[in-house]
Amino acid sequence: MNNVRTDHCFPADIDFADRTFPFSYGSWPVRLEHSIATAGLLQPPLLVAGENGFRIVCGRRRLEVVRNLADKFGQEEISVNVAEKSSLQELFRRALWENLAIREFNLVETADIYSAALKIFAGDEVENEVMPALKLPLRPRFRERCQAIVGFSQELRDLLAAGSVDAETVDLIKEWSSAERSALVDLVAESNLRRNKLREVVGRLDDLARRDQISPLELLPAVRQAVLAEAGNIDVELLRRHLKARLYPQLTAAHLEFVARQEKFPWLKPFRLDPPPDFEGGEYRLSFTFTGSKEWEKICAQLNAVALEDIDELCRRS
Amino acid sequence: MNSAAEVSHPAKYLRSLFRPTTVLVEDEASDCPLVESIIDRLPNPEVVVVKRPTGADVDRLSQDFSPLTTLFLARHRGRFLKACPGTAETYRCCLYQILHLGLGCNIGCSYCVLQGYLNNPFITQFVNLDDAFAELDRELKRPGTFYRIGTGEFTDSLFMDPLTGLAPRLLDYFGRCPNAVLELKTKSVAIAGLLDYPGEIGETIVSWSLNAPQVCAKEEGHAATIEERLTAAALCRQRGYRIGLHFDPLLDFSGWEDEYRQTVASIFAHLQGDDIIWISIGAFRFMPQVKDVLKENHPQTNITAGEFIRGLDGKQRYFSDIRRQLYRFLVTEIRRYAPNVFIYFCMEDKYLWQDTFGLAPADNQELGCWLDRCCYRFNRLNSA
Secondary structure, three states: OEEEEEEEEEEEEEEOHHHHHHHHHHHOOOHHHHHHHHOOOOOOOOOEEEEOOOOOOOOOOHHHHHHHHHHHHHHEEEEEEEEEOHHHHHHHHHHHHHHHHHHOOHHHHHHHHHHHHHHOOOOHHHHHHHHHHOOOOOOOHHHHHHHHHOOOOOHHHHHHOOOOOOOHHHHHOOOOOHHHHHHHHHHHHHHHHHHHHHHHHHHHHHHHHHHHHHHHHOOOOOOHHHHHHHHHOHHHHHHHHHHHHHHHHHHHHHHHHHHHHOEEEEEHHOOOOOOHHHHHOOOOEOOOOOOOOOHHHHHHHHHOOOHHHHHHHOOOOO | OOOOOOOOOOOHHHOOOOOOOOEEHHHHHHHHHHHHHHHHHHOOEEEEEEEEOHHHHHHHHHHHHOOOOEEEEOOOOOEEEEEEEOOOOOOOOOOOOEEEEEEOOOOOEEOOOOHHHOOOEEEEEEEOHHHHHHHHHHHHHOOOOOOEEEEOOOOOOOOOOHOOHHHHHHHHOOOOOOOOEEEEEEOOOOOHHHHHOOOOOOOOEEEEEEHHHHHHHHEEEOOOHHHHHHHHHHHHHOOOOOEEEEEEEEEOOOOHHHHHHHHHHHHEEEEEEEEEEEEEEOOEEEEEOHHHHHHHOOOOOOOHHHHHHOOOOOOOOOEEEHHHHHHHHHHHHHHHOOOOOOOOEEEEEEHHHHHHHHHOOOHHHHHHHHHHHHHHHHHHHHHH
16 A cells, blocks of 8 residues: 555554544444454554544544453554555545445445545535445435434434434434434334334324424424323334324224224124225225134125125225 | 417417526437427527436436526437326226327426436427327327327426427327327416417317316416416317316315315316316325425425325325315316216226216226217217
């Protein structure tokens, strides 16, 4: 590698707070810690001299593991590569491609890298080189998503980096206020909502807020209280049902009415009658279980005795 | 039927809704006569010749040229005439044919599903018309086949007609075509080219998309008002065109009954039932992925926040009880004024057909046949 010398330093010599090269965010894999604890730091990180010690160009996660181990077992000198006479752009490129060669970036890393690149590179370099490398389409939506993530609270960024919140959810909450997002993070902590179900919950909160022209911050406490009152804790399934009932009042009423209507027909007891999914289309499904020919015969006789008016009543939609 | 008269039209009938300042011309299309004709009608446009763009090039071009002010003139290489991308057989589709002459429009309706379908942000006009007409010549030769053909599926048929002059070209062709009718669908009033057309207009249908006044004001960008559209429809009827009306998408919002009632009353203040060849009705529906694009492009709208369920074709649709309420109300209102006008559903299931009309087409072919029969040419063709 050109313009790089091999050197040694202690973790304390490194400026961990510097995020000029923000290529890592989030917890390191357990196996990395195990590897370094067992075999030491085999691949020297790339550093560059800075005002408050060495700045990390490549290898932040390895160095954070080393620092963590040093806190437990004492400081040990480590072997590092130190870049010299290299421009910021050269170092950034090197770190970008070295990282890309071995892994995918999470959403926070992608956002941080994009944001840092905007400060280091000219606009066309960001568009022609950095954004394609990060697989970011050249569309406002993706730029705005990155800018939003950079401004999120650490708690929310941690959830994103851990994969508990996905990009679609970010697109929904990026317009929310920090208080609204903070309330959401609290709900996540309370309920253990993750990724897909969280996206659904946030989507419904967003739809409700749009429909009723109110803030998600006004909605959340009411929904939370309703769930708590019923279950004593924030049960995820109950939370989803509550939101669905609020967003789909007519569909919910139709389901309840359908269930109530079935009660009027005692002959339905051995059967299970399902309406079309969300009452779309007109195909009802009747199912039953049987153990042999006698039971089959009995069920067929029961079905043959059903009045057609009952069927019309059960399938009535208007 | 009246013939074209030498009259001066209000400026709005002469004006293209889209007035680009830049024209991108695909290099392989630059020799098409329509290119020069369009450029000549623009005041000092910046004209840039570009290579046929691929997906990444289009993204880049849209960075350099604003899609809001740029028209893209291109050669279409696929089929011009294609079946309307209706939907699965679970919903009845009328087997319409689309003459694919352009992509996109700048009216800016918040509910426009094209936002999710088109991967090209530029309003695009295909300029190799000779290829289009040659394909029509080949296709329409099929004996005993009748075609209902429209140009308003992937764009608005008339919004920039004063710029392209396409409508008269199409009338030249379809006015004489024995086994096809052309339907031009629009939300604009750029009808001067239609009113002034001196030749045989045949059975050409000019159709307006209609909605509630509130929807028009809040969700339909800079489309003409309902009154303007209906006034234009009445003028086209006077010139001899048949009029189609499309209530699509119907939206469920607070006070929709009064609003849609108002629009129906406006229709029949301008037109008689007999002036109208058909009225289609369809409730708002969209592919799930369109929702994000729509919210991104129109942050103020709340039209996707209703009771949408996943339809049998994967599209988001209003829960069927809501659709039933909308349909029954609208059909009843229309029937008060025009008991015999042909009303049909665009992409709706047989159960809602049955609930609303008391009958349902057995399949897409039957629905298509019902619409064909509305056209005089179909009847002449079949009685010949």
